[in-house]
């Protein structure tokens with residue numbers, strides 16, 4: 001069985017950029033529902049309870065056809081949100097990118113500022129519900145990618161390094177339709193240490 005992980009900080013830790021009420025509903029209700037639905041889908045196929053969600057999403061062809069799309073949606077939702085909570089931290093706990101990550105971003109995008117601009121443009125360009133990701137491709141290149149719904153980068157053999165949830169449930173209570181304002185605020189609470197760990201792990 002899959003379980004809803006606790007947030008790695010308090011519900012109000014990301015204030016004032018992401019409010020306590022949004023975090024509570026987003027984690028307990030939205031992420032919670034993805035986990036519940038995933039467990040229900042896998043009931044007839046309990047062998048999948050033994051696998052990690054990352055392994056399942058990396059090998060979608062192993063899934064029975066009748067649950068495949070459901071696992072993409074709900075397993076993706078579980079993996080994406082588990083990832084998302086960890087790449088954020090309170091403003092006090094967020095620190096600048098490590099030298100190694102900074103060098104990689106600089107050589108791919110030109111500078112951290114250009115990277116942030118291009119990432120923001122990607123996130124603004126997601127039509128409807130979805131995510132923007134910084135990924136590491138199989139040939140170990142950093143790249144930006146939009147994903148609809150809960151499709152996870154691992155299913156395309158890419159490793160997520162950083163990502164932002166731009167479903168309206170992630171920001172509507174505080175920012176209503178102002179996605180750009182949410183994204184601008186979000187940069188203040190990126191946990192660059194965790195992002196750097198993701199990068200180092202993906203580089204192998």
Ligand code: MN3
Pocket residue numbers: 026030081165167169170
């Ligand atoms: Mn969400």
